[in-house]
Amino acid sequence: MRTFCFIIFLIAYTGHADALDLVVDPNPQATAQRFNDSYNRTVNDCKEQDTGAPRGHYYCSGVTLRMVNDGPFLPWTYSPYAKQTGATSWTWMRKDLSISVLAHPAGFVLNPPADALKLGLPALDKGWTCIYTFDGFTGPDRKWYGCGPLNDTAFAPPAQPSTQNSNQQWAFGTCALQNVTSAEQWRQKYPGGPHQPIQTSQCSWNAEVPAQWDAMIAAHEARVTTPDSDYFAERKYFNEFMLKNFPDSDGQEMKPYIAAFIYLPRGAQNFVVRGDYGRPAQQQNGVDNARRFQLKLYQEGYAVPILKVDFSKPAQQRFSYNPADQFVWLGEGSGVRRQYIASATWSQFTDNVTGQKVWSLKVIPTARGKTYQANDRKAIYLELQQFKGADPQWREQETMPGSMESQLNCIIDNYPGRGDWNLEPFRPLVSASEAKAAGCNPVPR
Secondary structure, three states, X not given: OOOOOOEEEXXXXXXXXXXXXXXXXXXXXXXXXXXXXXXXXXXXXXXOOOOOOEOOHHHOXXXXXXXXXXXXXXXXXXXXXXXXXXXXXXXXXOOOOOOOEOOOOEEEEEOOHHHHHHHOOOOOOXXXXXXXXXXXXXXXXXXXXXXXXXXXXXXXXXXXXXXXXXXXXXXXXXXXXXXXXXXXXXXHHOOOOOOOOXXXXXXXXXXXXXXXXXXXXXXXXXXXXXXXXXXXXOOOEOOEEXXXXXOOOOOHHHHHHEEEEEEOOOOOOOOOOOOOOXXXXXXXXXXXXXXXXXXXXXXXXXXXXXXXXXXXXXHHHOEEEOHHHOOEEOOOOOEEOOOOEEEEEEXXXXXXXXXXXXXXXXXXXXXXXXXXXXXXXXXXXXXHHHHHOOOHHHHHXXXXXXXXXXXXXXXXXXXXXXXXXXXXXXXXXXXXXXXXXXXXOOOOO
16 A cells, blocks of 8 residues: 655745644645545445444545535635535545536545545544435435435434444435335336436435445446436436535535545536526636635645546546646645746835835736636735735735735736736725726725
């Protein structure tokens, strides 16, 4: 077995006065190989490490992943809809599942708990509730963390036989209640069609009963085609694996469990999911999203690799690591690899309005920074903040946090042809319209 460990580096962390310990993956190639090994490990009798109790297949095999879009939020935190549901949706895939279509172009993956425990890494082995053969149309109208029948407001899960392990209080599924214990029974009960779409009618399998995982895989693989009324109910599409939210949390506890960010090749579909509130699905570039995710997690103290997931490759090469994909350097000397900022230089001038000497940061973007400034502005700002945010000129003069980012956004919006961006931390934080009216140079009142 490959050896793997986390190395601790001390870095200056922008946004905080104190230094932060950065947890770094020093061997991303080994991480990619570990996920390839797990993806190809078709083990159906996982055992809990300390008790030997049976666990669901996810515990020691396959890959558990969560695909998310990028936006003005941290990708591992809970959306308002997930908070209402009490759980988040994941996908579990393995070599013996024909899944080749995922919900979004980018996301993140977890180590199987058994692998994590062997390596001394954080293992997310509690809170898993149920898994659906296909997308389960989950939301707050499915009780018990998305696992109950749709629109049954009175539903309360009764006691049912389950394996005795450390996750038994959360694991639950409705298939056993409906006398569905095999793939053939599932197929007969859920033929699909406009009057009983599989997405909304299917039962959920208990996350900790190995035989139910076997049935889920067989039922999924038996579904070769599907009518338009049963979208997502075809074996190339993703299943849905539910994880109970951390109590009284916005999801920040997820950070230590993220082993890598992943992305699909260019052109991957981006589906509208429940909770998007009718917003159309916009095409997003997976690798760009993954880079922004990686940088956001780096800002939180964790440096993990970006891996490509390519379903056109042999199963043994499903995951791959490419240094060119990374926004953050990994291993020794880790840190942000600047892609958008060529240089940033401080100078002083006397402000005509205040008569005070103030600092100005002249930023020269790279060719990539100029080309992608409109789409990647948040990543550009985070890179600039990591690069220069700890400087005393920025730290001491930006009395209104967010002013530097506001100026950058103003310049990108109103002067996209500029080859340099001049930002002054002393300037006030104002609305976008006020900043535009001031030529992106608002003055203190």
